[in-house]
Amino acid sequence: MTTSRNLLPIEGLYAAVEARLKKVEMVRQQAERKLADLRDNISLMLPHELRTPLNGILAYGEILVSDAGTLTPGELVEMGQVILESAKRLQRLIENFLIYAQIELVATDQEALRQLREKKTVNPGEVVGEAALHxxxxxxxxxxxxxxxxxxxxxxxDMYLGKIAEELVDNAFKFSPLGTPVRVRxxxxxxxxxxxVMDRGRGMTPDQVARIGAYMQFQRKVQEQQGLGLGLAISKRLAELHGGGxxxxxxxxQGTTVYAKLPLSNS
Structure with a gap:
C-alpha cells in the first residue's frame, strides 16, 4: 500500500514535467516560425525597397562623373539635392528594417518584453510635438x-513614442496634398x-485597411508608397507590445485618421 501511495505523486510529477517540456517546445517552434517569417519578409522586400533610392544615387552620380563639365551650376545643385534626398531615404529605410527586426525579436523574449514595458515618458506632448515638427x-x-x-x-x-509619431505623421504628409491640414492630437x-493623426488625402478602402501588414504596399502601380506598410507595421507592433493597439x-x-492607443502610467 505504501508503494502505491508513493507512485501517484511521481506519476503526477512526470506528467507535469512532460507538459512543461511540450509547452517550451511549442514556444520554441513559434519563435522559429516568427524568425523564419521575418527572414522571408526582409529577403523579399529589402531588395525592392533599397533599389529605388539607390537608382537615384547611381544615375545622378554617373552623370556627375561623366558629364560634370557640361552641366550648369543650377543643374549640379539639383542633382546633388536628388542624391542627398535619396541617401536620406535609404538611411531611413535601413533604420526601419532594423527597428522592425528588433521589435519582432523582443516579442519572442519575455524578459526583454518586460523591460520594454517598464519604460515611461512623462512629457509625451513634447516628444510627439518635436517628432511632428521634424x-x-x-x-x-x-x-x-x-x-x-x-x-x-x-x-x-520617449524613443518609441517618437518613432510612432514620426511614422504616422510622415504617412499623413506623404499621402495628402500640399496645402491640406494634417492634424495631430x-x-x-x-x-x-x-x-x-488625421489627413485629408486619398484615403484607403476597407479591404486595404484590413490587409495592412509589414512591407505591404497599396496600389503600387498607381502611386509609389515608399514604405507605407512598413511604417504602419512598426507603429502597430510597438503599440501592441506595450499593451495598446x-x-x-x-x-x-476623404482622408485617413490613425489612432495609436498606449497605456497611461500609474506612477
Whole structure:
C-alpha cells in the first residue's frame, strides 16, 4: 500500500514535467516560425525597397562623373539635392528594417518584453510635438501641421513614442496634398493615451485597411508608397507590445485618421 501511495505523486510529477517540456517546445517552434517569417519578409522586400533610392544615387552620380563639365551650376545643385534626398531615404529605410527586426525579436523574449514595458515618458506632448515638427519640416509642410497635445505620463519610452509619431505623421504628409491640414492630437481617454493623426488625402478602402501588414504596399502601380506598410507595421507592433493597439479609420478620397492607443502610467 505504501508503494502505491508513493507512485501517484511521481506519476503526477512526470506528467507535469512532460507538459512543461511540450509547452517550451511549442514556444520554441513559434519563435522559429516568427524568425523564419521575418527572414522571408526582409529577403523579399529589402531588395525592392533599397533599389529605388539607390537608382537615384547611381544615375545622378554617373552623370556627375561623366558629364560634370557640361552641366550648369543650377543643374549640379539639383542633382546633388536628388542624391542627398535619396541617401536620406535609404538611411531611413535601413533604420526601419532594423527597428522592425528588433521589435519582432523582443516579442519572442519575455524578459526583454518586460523591460520594454517598464519604460515611461512623462512629457509625451513634447516628444510627439518635436517628432511632428521634424517630419513637417522634412516634407516642407510646417504650415499644414496642426497640433493639439495634452500631456499625461505614458508607459512607453520617449524613443518609441517618437518613432510612432514620426511614422504616422510622415504617412499623413506623404499621402495628402500640399496645402491640406494634417492634424495631430494627443489626449487621455480612460486608462489610455491616444495619439490621433488625421489627413485629408486619398484615403484607403476597407479591404486595404484590413490587409495592412509589414512591407505591404497599396496600389503600387498607381502611386509609389515608399514604405507605407512598413511604417504602419512598426507603429502597430510597438503599440501592441506595450499593451495598446492601432486602429485606422479611412474613406477613399476623404482622408485617413490613425489612432495609436498606449497605456497611461500609474506612477
Amino acid at each position: 517630419v513637417a519640416d522634412r516634407n516642407r509642410r510646417r504650415q499644414d501641421l496642426e497640433l493639439e497635445l495634452t500631456d499625461a505620463p505614458v508607459q512607453i519610452s 494627443l489626449y487621455p481617454e480612460d486608462s489610455w493615451l491616444v495619439l490621433a 492601432l486602429r485606422i479609420s479611412s474613406e477613399p478620397n
